Amino acid sequence: MSRDVKAVLFDLDETLCERPRRPAERLAAAFDRAGVEPFFTADEYHRLVNEIGGTDSDIRRRERCFERLAREYDRDETVGRQVADAYQALTDYTAVQFLPGAERVLEDLEETYRLGLVTNGGPDTQSPKIDALGIRDRFETVVLAGYDTPAKPDPTPFRTAMANLDVSPERTIYVGNSLRSDIAGASASEIRSVWIPYGDPERPNRTQNRFEPDYTLESIEEALSRPWEGD
Structure with a gap:
């Protein structure tokens, strides 16, 4: 069966863009504003928010996480x-900026492939970012995992994007920065994956992760080399 790639799906946060803060x-600023001594870390929050999942708004899901962390401590x-x-x-969800080379990657790849976005988060947090970056029209499908579907690493958002694009897993590539949600979810969906470990807290413990990416790049800009085309 042909493995010619027809579609490339992207994660959003810390794959294509980042917030300056x-x-x-x-x-830390939130603890200070609330007048509360810090009692959990950002990594603890992000691991728990993925575990909780659900289809609440991101704001409500964060509140549930902070309540649970308060109980645990x-x-x-x-x-x-x-x-x-x-x-x-x-x-401020509009305060985002492209990672170096990300905009060029989208411009280059859309000439050859059908593009999709599969990102954890609801419209209350993700839509302002997408619109601030001006990239909505670059994607033929946008799947808000955890809102439209279960959150990554559940395979449903990946399969939803492929169904929307009418492409098969063997003709699809997924590009993301998280071993825990992006690479694991792509693997569960039988999609070849590109891991760009920018901002991934799992990177130091990569050997403990049972999901291996098909390709590892040091930056999104390296996706211009289209490593999957050598297969």
């Missing part, structure tokens, strides 16, 4: 909600 910095749930409210007040 890192998550750990925003969380023997704090009252109201303390978690105070920090969540402060985090939300400090967050």
Whole structure:
């Protein structure tokens, strides 16, 4: 069966774009704004938000995470909600910027492939980013995993994107930065994956991850080399 690639699917956050203020910095500022001594880390929050999943808004899901972390650290749930409210007040979802080379990659690949976006998050957080970057029209399908479908690494959002594009897994590539959600989800969907480990907390423990990417790049700009075309 031909493995000629017809479609390339992308993750959004820390694959194509980033916020100037890192998550750990925003969380520290939220604790300070709420007048609460820090009692959990950004990595703990991100691991838990993926575990909780669901189809709530991202804002409500974050609140549930902070409440649960408060309970786990023997704090009252109201303390978690105070920090969540402060985090939300400090967050501007339009304050995003392309990672170096990302815009050029999209411009180059759309000449050859059908492009799709598969990102964890709902319209309340992801749509402002997509529109601020001006990239909505570059994608033939946008799947908001955790809102339209279960969150990554569940294979459903990947399969939904492929169905929308009418492409098969062997003709699809997925590009993402997270071993835990992107590479694991692509593997479960039988899609070849490109791992760009920018901002991935799992990178130091990569050997403990049972999902191996098909290709590893050091930056999104390296996707211009189209490594999958050598297969």
